[in-house]
Amino acid sequence: MQLTDRQLLIFKTIVDEFTKTAEPVGSKNLMNLLNIKVSSATLRNEMAALEEFGLLEKTHTSSGRVPSSKGYRFYVEHLMEKELDSNVENALSEVFHERHYSVEEIVKRSCDILSQMTNLTSVVLGPETSSQNLQHIQIFPINERSAVCVFITDQGHTENKMFHFEENVSLNDIQTCCNILNDHLAGTPINELSSKLEEIRPLLSSQVVRHEVLFQAFVSAFVKFASDNVYTSGTSNMLYQPEFADIEKLRELMKFLEDSSVWRQLGSSNEDISIRIGNDDNQVIPFENVSVVSSTIRINDEEEGKLMVVGPTRMPYNKVVALMEYMAKAIGDLYRNDR
Template identity: 55%
Template sequence: MELTQRQRIIFKKVVERFTYCAEPVGSKVLMELLDFPVSSATIRNEMATLEKLGLLEKTHTSSGRIPSKFGYRYYVENLMETSLEAPIKASLQSVFSQRHYSLDEIVEKSCSILSEMTNLTSIVLGPDSTHQVLVNIQLIPINAKSAVAIFVTDSGHTESKTFHFDEAVSLEDLRNCTSLMNDHLVGVPISDILDKMQEIKSLMAAKLVRHEVLFEAFTEAFMKFASEKVVVSGQSNMLYQPEFSDIDKLKRLMRILENSHLFKEWAQQGSNQAIPIGTRNELIQIGDCSVITAKFHYNDLEEGQLMVVGPNRMQYSKVIALMDYMSDVIEGVFGVHEEGDASDEQKE
């Protein structure tokens, strides 16, 4: 679809104005926004043309127009300019460089930051470890009632869990438990670990004094390891979006956002429109909602995903720029970027 330069500018202004104020945009407002002289009548004619092309829609309650779903897609693919202010970049770098974060902490922190900075709902998916194979277990004592367990998989993924025991566990029990676990669990897929734990329960009872305490601790740790890492933040932000003033619609969306299985079904419907944005991002249109996704890597084999969910009327350039930069920062935390591999924005 070829638009004239004037049509492109007018359409871009309509999208940016509407995403900001949620009010239909009329010719008089556009006259004030445009940086070149043009009459109100000419603007109305151009808007009528854009409507015929399917980029704009006319509402029943106003003479102004709003972007259509197709219009948002056209904007993202052809007109959007992404940029992130230097103070925001510095703030993100500072947050993630303050200390060493675990995988779970990175997922939770990223989710919280995204929802706060976009005023939308954010979802962060950690890597799926269920298809990985356990290659090593270490159990490091802290004191008589606590220890740190470290699990390593064939993908290079490392996960740690601090155990706090109700009763003292001897160093001998910890050494014997580590040996037993490595003898019987190494080489087992994460998805099968819990079943395998039941099989070695009797061995633990025969070799360990505090076998019940250690069995319970490891079972809980493996359940967490094998579970899907999904964090959702900012659901209440939807309350302030005029598109979700219908309480029944809002309740349905909340149920979807709070259930990972429902969310996957919702996001993978055949009627959805998915538009790739570069190599990392994707826009998925689902009815009157949009989902922006951004992939990031923990290592060469594992990837996670940032998601922002909101109405089709969202500030795409800001959201996408933020997610893209955050993905780079997270990869930097895990040392994924080789020297010279960071984005141009990070080099600035």
């Protein structure tokens, strides 16, 4: 497919305008947007040619055109110019230098900021733990009713869990429990920790006074540790997208966004930046007018996470991709520096 310079300009202008307005672009409107002199009839002919190429399509309610899924793919591969505003970059830089926040808190704040800046839905997918084994457990008592537990895997991944006990637990009980768990659970796959803990329950009950309190705390922590580490922000932003004005479509979309298994599938790409446009690209997204942009967060040689943005196919890809590249690099640097 070989487009003329004029066709490229017309197509890019239509994509940019539809991204901003969500309204089909007609030839009269296009004349006002272009800085070249061309008749309305010529524009209609060029738009018809772009439609034949499969880059544009007509809507049923207007004589104007909108980009097709194929058109958006062409745009991101050949015409997109990534754009990161310097004010935005400065604001993000301040967030990533807030040292009193933990890495996990910074990641969640980044996800929130991303959804606010794009008015779309953002998702952070943490490192996959199912293929990792427990290496060590450390417990730091705060008082007799609370403690911080740190889980370390054989791949260097750490998880911090806050324990709040319903009754007082002695320092001796906590230390004895920790020693037993390290002796019997080291090397256990993360997703098998809960069942393995059940096997050593009699041993805990024979050596730890408040064994039931500690047992329940660890069961809960292990379940959360093994579950998908997914954080979502800005889901309500989809309510304001005209593509989902139909309540049934919106309901289906909300169900889609709540399915954590979907994010694992969408995050399976090894590319630094992956752009999935509608259901033409894959069978994971069941909507023709939804795109998902994902960026890989490099944590270490063995682990990686994903940063994602979900929105209509007319999302501003140039700004979204620039934001995600910046944030993914900053988050990855934070993880490595925190280790």
